Amino acid sequence: MLTAVEDEMRAVLQRQDASPDLFYGMMHYHMGWVDANLQPVQLNSGKRIRPLLCLLVCQAAGGDWRQAVPAAAAIEILHNFSLIHDDIEDASPTRRGRDTIWKLWGVEQAINSGDAMFAIAHLALTRLLDRGVDAAVIVEALRRFDETCVRLTQGQHADMDFEKREGVSVADYIEMITGKTAVLLSYAAAVGALVAGRDPQTIHHYTQYGLNLGLAFQVIDDILGIWGDESRTGKSAATDIITRKKTLPVLDGLSKSETLQQLYHNTTSSDTFVTEVITLLDEVGSYKLAAGKAAVYSASALQHLQAAQPAGAAAAALHQLTTMLLQRDF
Amino acid sequence: MLTAVEDEMRAVLQRQDASPDLFYGMMHYHMGWVDANLQPVQLNSGKRIRPLLCLLVCQAAGGDWRQAVPAAAAIEILHNFSLIHDDIEDASPTRRGRDTIWKLWGVEQAINSGDAMFAIAHLALTRLLDRGVDAAVIVEALRRFDETCVRLTQGQHADMDFEKREGVSVADYIEMITGKTAVLLSYAAAVGALVAGRDPQTIHHYTQYGLNLGLAFQVIDDILGIWGDESRTGKSAATDIITRKKTLPVLDGLSKSETLQQLYHNTTSSDTFVTEVITLLDEVGSYKLAAGKAAVYSASALQHLQAAQPAGAAAAALHQLTTMLLQRDF
Numbered sequence A, B: 001m002l003t004a005v006e007d008e009m010r011a012v013l014q015r016q017d018a019s020p021d022l023f024y025g026m027m028h029y030h031m032g033w034v035d036a037n038l039q040p041v042q043l044n045s046g047k048r049i050r051p052l053l054c055l056l057v058c059q060a061a062g063g064d065w066r067q068a069v070p071a072a073a074a075i076e077i078l079h080n081f082s083l084i085h086d087d088i089e090d091a092s093p094t095r096r097g098r099d100t101i102w103k104l105w106g107v108e109q110a111i112n113s114g115d116a117m118f119a120i121a122h123l124a125l126t127r128l129l130d131r132g133v134d135a136a137v138i139v140e141a142l143r144r145f146d147e148t149c150v151r152l153t154q155g156q157h158a159d160m161d162f163e164k165r166e167g168v169s170v171a172d173y174i175e176m177i178t179g180k181t182a183v184l185l186s187y188a189a190a191v192g193a194l195v196a197g198r199d200p201q202t203i204h205h206y207t208q209y210g211l212n213l214g215l216a217f218q219v220i221d222d223i224l225g226i227w228g229d230e231s232r233t234g235k236s237a238a239t240d241i242i243t244r245k246k247t248l249p250v251l252d253g254l255s256k257s258e259t260l261q262q263l264y265h266n267t268t269s270s271d272t273f274v275t276e277v278i279t280l281l282d283e284v285g286s287y288k289l290a291a292g293k294a295a296v297y298s299a300s301a302l303q304h305l306q307a308a309q310p311a312g313a314a315a316a317a318l319h320q321l322t323t324m325l326l327q328r329d330f
Helices: A002-012 A022-031 A049-060 A065-089 A101-105 A107-131 A135-164 A170-195 A200-227 A238-242 A248-256 A258-265 A273-284 A286-307 A312-326 B002-012 B022-031 B049-060 B065-089 B101-105 B107-131 B135-162 B170-195 B200-227 B238-242 B248-256 B258-265 B273-284 B286-307 B312-326
Strands: none
Touching (some): A002 A049, A002 A107, A022 A107, A049 A065, A049 A170, A049 A312, A065 A101, A065 A107, A065 A170, A065 B107, A101 A107, A107 B107, A107 B135, A135 A170, A135 B022, A135 B107, A135 B135, A170 A248, A200 A248, A200 A273, A200 A286, A200 A312, A248 A258, A248 A273, B002 B049, B002 B107, B022 B065, B022 B101, B022 B107, B049 B065, B049 B170, B065 B101, B065 B135, B135 B170, B170 B200, B170 B248, B200 B238, B200 B248, B200 B286, B200 B312, B248 B286, B258 B273, B273 B286, B286 B312
């Protein structure tokens, strides 16, 4: 499946006259297909979870996953567009161990390169027509795609806003990660069922499955960022605390503990900062709250997946993917 | 017609729960609907030539212009999205006499605000469904819309690239303005005919009409930027020369005159700089070349318009709009 998605992305992300230039070169670099000199390379280019989810749902919902490949490609290209602009907005100089586009070619060209990929993601979706998908289904797929894009930008707006202000509530945070993480997973699942030609009720269950899967995944990520076992997660648990990242447990802790507020106000961290923060979060019950939310979202995702009644070998793969995303140790 | 476009844009550019916030507020500010404190204002918000062209073509091609209103709104919103990002990329602090979004709310939020408008422009197009337009026509309208967006970003890429390098040819320049100016006018005309349900041949003529109209308009603008009568054009002819803007006559002059190359290499301008440049451009025939190109594009636009056989009162209005855009004194 992933080879088919990769081929589709390469087909849509190239000039019709096939002469390589920097315009497409920057996008190919970002996709991990070429190096900074635009020479072909083989690199880890992300886990491609979203397109995989889309194709598995399509097949498990009784469709032919090959028909959904343009939608899967569109989702992955959209995800990559958002990373290009996020990297500018967050001033991140590297991604996946390589310089970001803005770092190599400047902010101006990077903004424009993201815009081009945004347009190309849409073009990818219109290619559903070549796979025999009904025009009315494509219009619905496009409408939901852009509603998803609006939610993504709302999430990003909130995320940037939160970094500048105090008193962000847990509810605000859930709203933000719904936009930043959950809606695209939700769309991936929904469009798979849509292309499979399913009824609104089944599409609804897949939509809710993807949404809750995304929320659970993000909250689990937040927990692992503080209490995770570094040897298992591969990332230092202390990082989220040292960078004072306002994740769900921290926001809950800040709303309950003045001591934590004072600790987070200081711009310098003492040697005992990390352990002090973790102790406070445990004391006020922020671990418990986050773990509880993760459990609720996980259960809801699994309930909706069951209600959608996936079938065949793809259903087994879908359950496996879901388990892999939800059952990370914490 | 323009009131209908304005209403449609307001309908699509707002939160479904109607609570105003900065996310939509920044977009409303850019559209000229509110001030920097998000309070309602009445302002000059641009000439809306593109949506008008779309609606007039639809009606003149035998359709009902009301059906094309969502497309007209999408085109104007897309145009405004591109201005938000262009202002960041060109570091322009003002537009239409007001602070730009990035100047007021920062580059990060401005990039994101543009992205949101890009998505909303697409959502506007899908609303063609509510006006009874066939789904297959909408998919075709969306496909052409995103091909236009890719060309727009290619034009912007080239424009930024040209400012950094020497030896840009007139052919390169035409390619660049095709993307930056002509393709959106071309799309506006094409989608009007598409919604009117016309045959591919008629759609082709409207596409070429819009494309050549855009090219002629831009080249005329370039000529007026150097030889224009300030009292008639309202903008100082010297500006394009003093800022060393590489417009069509200048690129032609630079390719033919070493003296001009030397003049443009100096970062300071003498009192006689402007008159020296104009004299050189006249001597090497750059005025003649530009005026010739403007005439060819204008003639081609009018030929294709005639071949498209517009009818009724809208045809008269379409000719009037075309004449207004092409017959500016130079």
